[in-house]
Amino acid sequence: MTASSALLESAVDQLATLPGIGRRTAMRLALDLLRREPHDVARFTEAIRRMRDELRRCEVCCNVSDEPRCAICSDPRRDAGLICVVEDIRDVLAIEATRQYHGLYHVLGGVISPMEGIGPDDLNTAELLDRTANGAAREVVLALGGTLEGDTTAFYLNKRLADRNVLVTTIARGISVGANLDQADEVTLGRSIADRKPYEQSIKR
């Protein structure tokens, strides 16, 4: 696909660098932008540029933040003794949406993946060890994905946190609420049987 215009071509090239956006879709997006008013497109590009240039990293939890310290870490109503370790900001958003968690977070910025050459030093692990050093945290919840990389990262963090006086927990794996057993994969179903708990305990929240 070659356009009659180098300017269009260049915009399509750039849009096609986005994950999951092929050249055909990129052309569709470019033509949509082309149909808009110039000030609308300026607002579009400005929002992206400002996000990249001005967004900071929270000095406590490494989450994205407009201020030196993010809104969650600055909130005095949150339980500062509880730290939930997640892969990235999307996980923070997902957990916040449950309204079941009132502690703080720690955003690793990825998971350990030897295949992709990502080791512990490429993640915000040192920051996690730092903030658990002073004894203020009583529990670290590992809320990582149920993948090989997530498990490897959890294993590593649990080991590194061993000399901290902190309880390391991990989120429950099991059958989704509302799901039928025959739709679950064998590993999850096996895990949910192994991790069974008293019925009385399961019905109180």
Added chain:
Amino acid sequence: MTASSALLESAVDQLATLPGIGRRTAMRLALDLLRREPHDVARFTEAIRRMRDELRRCEVCCNVSDEPRCAICSDPRRDAGLICVVEDIRDVLAIEATRQYHGLYHVLGGVISPMEGIGPDDLNTAELLDRTANGAAREVVLALGGTLEGDTTAFYLNKRLADRNVLVTTIARGISVGANLDQADEVTLGRSIADRKPYEQSIKR
């Protein structure tokens, strides 16, 4: 989904204005941009801004162009007596990719759609009537989509071009090359039977 950052939120809002991009995908795109170097993101936004601000419309065929006259209309090897009318630039790219067409184009910028309030005056129809007024064009090929709107537009243009000394043709509808008959819809199959032609004529190109 609410982010801890107004800057991120704003970028996600803008990315979600793109067609086919929901808020979840927009967040994924924003996080991808956030991981890039600032100068990479500047190149990204700059390409989009320049496309919108600097791209012109070819004064002959209404296609997008970097110059007052587009590369196709400026090419002396193209047959200026043949004008192919298409809906938008993507159709130009698709036809160019076939390497079967060596005439010029006319980009309407849409099709007539009473449902969406798009009439002939919202399209580049006056420009088409202008350029066929001087007798330089001997044939206008209507290469519009096989939709109700495409058919309406073709009907309208054929009527308006009646007083021009020009042959109005339309691209063939039929079974795709390589396709089985039972996979085609009834209307297309019916059309391909009605439009049948001598075998001898179909095998020579």
